Amino acid sequence: MPEAVTRDRTIRLPVPATAHRSAGRQQDWTIESGAFQATGRTERAAADTLTTTMTSFLTLYQRPAVQVFRGHTAIVSLEPSPDDTPMWSEHVVRPGGSTSHSWFGAESLGEALARTRYNLARASTDWRDDGSVHQAVAFLDRRPQPPSGFGAGDLARYAAWQRAAKAAIDAGVVDWHGWAGEHAKDFTVPAPGAGTWPESSTAAA
Structure with a gap:
């Protein structure tokens, strides 16, 4: 009977993207795919940067999670930040209806949720x-x-x-x-x- 096997491997995804460059000399290339974009001196450099950004995001991605404590509700999700590095978004709705929104770095959803639970506990x-x-x-x-x-x-x-x-x-x-x-x-x-x-x-x- 074959033994169970677990190993790391790389997969390839054909992701559509749009590349464009403004008219004129010394203009950078920009490549966009969905919510992601990257720039580079060459089209290849921009594509490589975009690939790295999207790979980092997809490796970390989990479905958004909800945490509730003492009437405070927090939604935690992974989002691209303005510089296209993966950042965790924490959107909190307080008992009175006021809200707050913050971003932070974490190595996993578990670490992000631990931080959010801590924030809810401190606030209440x-x-x-x-x-x-x-x-x-x-x-x-x-x-x-x-x-x-x-x-x-x-x-x-x-x-x-x-x-x-x-x-x-x-x-x-x-x-x-x-x-x-x-x-x-x-x-x-x-x-x-x-x-x-x-x-x-x-x-x-």
Whole structure:
């Protein structure tokens, strides 16, 4: 019986594109295909750049994903950026109807979603309320892959920093930001029950 086989290989896709160059000397070539375009000193150079751009995009592409937390809804999708490098788009609709839209780089959909969940948790957490912090931490990945700084342990550490910062501001500390960083461990939010917080993913890395 033949054994299962898994291996990397390259496929070729005949993608239609339009090439054009303005009249005159020393004009660059531009090649466009759908939402993608690339320029180059020669038609071949522009085509090679466009091929690289589209390959990078298709390698990363996944269907848009939706994340919902505490009435905040985020749609995460891969889009070409203005310089045609693949970027993740995060479109958030807040409970009151206001929206925000941002772009960021990530190596995979999983990493992009970890960042989005972290953003939703930070935007909706009452740092003074242990229960609110517990709920937000439970929403996040305990060990996001790759370690990204957007895991449950990272939010628990940030909650401690928030409480330290508030204490410093209330006490009139001028450099409250630096003071909070130095004393955050003294303001660690108690973990639920007798549990412990996950390790920070950046510290683990």
